[in-house]
Amino acid sequence: MRTRDTDKEDLVRQKAIEMIVKEGLDGFSMQKLAKAASISPATLYIYYKDREDLLLKLCLTVVDEMIEVSLAGFDPELPFAEGMAIQWKNRLDYFMRYPMEMQFMEQVRYSPLFEKVHEVITAKFGKVLGPFVHKAIVNKELREVPFEVYWSVAFAPLYQLIKFHNQGGHKNKHFKLTEEVMQLALEMVLKALKP
């Protein structure tokens, strides 16, 4: 019987992410991926139904890992400021450890594929972070605002700092996102989110 080889599956995923980051989603094909991973297209089709199935499963694997890292050591019962600090640290940790996956998700974000992926992200994060946020509002630690406003203030600053870290800042080409810089930004964010 043909068994699934998990090492080979990991290699396939890694190669697929590299290819998509380098050449974009449009240029990505099962044939090219098979060649890059040194396996036959036939073997690839044993694992995946078609190109779309592969892309979706790839995204979901990346998202699962991202969520797992993001929620490590996190407890929705934590005070708001403490929970946010863990969130920021974990998310930063993820993006430093997996820069390829981060760029891959950026590619996916603007494709039709993202709708399904987004549902999964929202459901999984929502299960843990929903209660955390509601508790913070009840405890008057967090101002009640539309979700998009909350998210933009709570997390977008971190992602912009990561971008500056990777690409250089506006004025300082050698900008580095250090622990101190992160703490400074987080402090301002927490202040802004207070009722």
Added chain:
Amino acid sequence: MNVHFNNINSTQSSSRTVGLQVLVFKTNLRHKKDLRQVSPVLNSAPGILKWNVDQADVDKVLRIEAMQLTEEDVITLVTGAGFCCEALPD
């Protein structure tokens, strides 16, 4: 869903016919109308549990999840419907 439990063919010509298996083929099923033509054939074939064609691929890969079916069986079915079909080598 193309699920069929009826009439499992019992001819076992090789060890590859035992249990659930995935068979993949290179075809020329390029257009929607090609799929419309080949659908009734594959849907009614005993032993085929699921099938799909990756039309995003240059080889228009036909993928079949089957019980007790040989590659030759599938090639006969698809070529019989007027299309090219050959096994993708491992």
